[in-house]
Amino acid sequence: MGNVSSGRAMNSTTSLRVKELNARNELSADQTAPAEQLEPDFALVQLDTTFVTLLLEISALESQHGDDREPRDAENVRSDGAGRTQKIESVLARLAPIERAIMATPARTIVGLGIKARHASYVVSEHWDVPIEQMEWDARAVRLLIEAICKVAGVRLPFSNDADGALL
DSSP: OOOOGGGSOOOHHHHHHHTTHHHHOSOOGGGOOOHHHHGGGHHHHHHHHHHHHHHHHHHHHHHGGGGOOSOOOHHHHHHHHHHHHHHHHHHHHHHHHHHHHHHHSOOOSHHHHHHHHHHHHHHTGGGGSSOGGGSOHHHHHHHHHHHHHHHHHTOOOSSOSSTTOOOO
């Protein structure tokens, strides 16, 4: 069993991956699901919305580090960094029960399965850090399965299939 990723801070690659996740959270235009198809997985859809919102909040906090334009003394930088870390940890604490709920809630439709696959891609995001040809067999199998489920479900991953971490 893998660790719930909210127990660790997101790295910069993961942060970049979620920057446009909110815009990519919706089903693709050619796979819009009627409301009656989403009803059985309504709880998962709500959890996914909260999950994406919290990931975007973490990403925004992490990006503040690069937004410092004015030179400042080392003490202020350390203080700002500690404050930002504390805020990120607070968001991660709110994210943990959402992740557990996503894992515990059964998927009843392909959309629900896609939501669970999107969450799995976040948990094992390191599987997208290298080209697939350089991956070990078991990691490759996990990555390809997650990508296939998301594609069929019309749920986009928060990152592209390229090892450079470019957004879709």
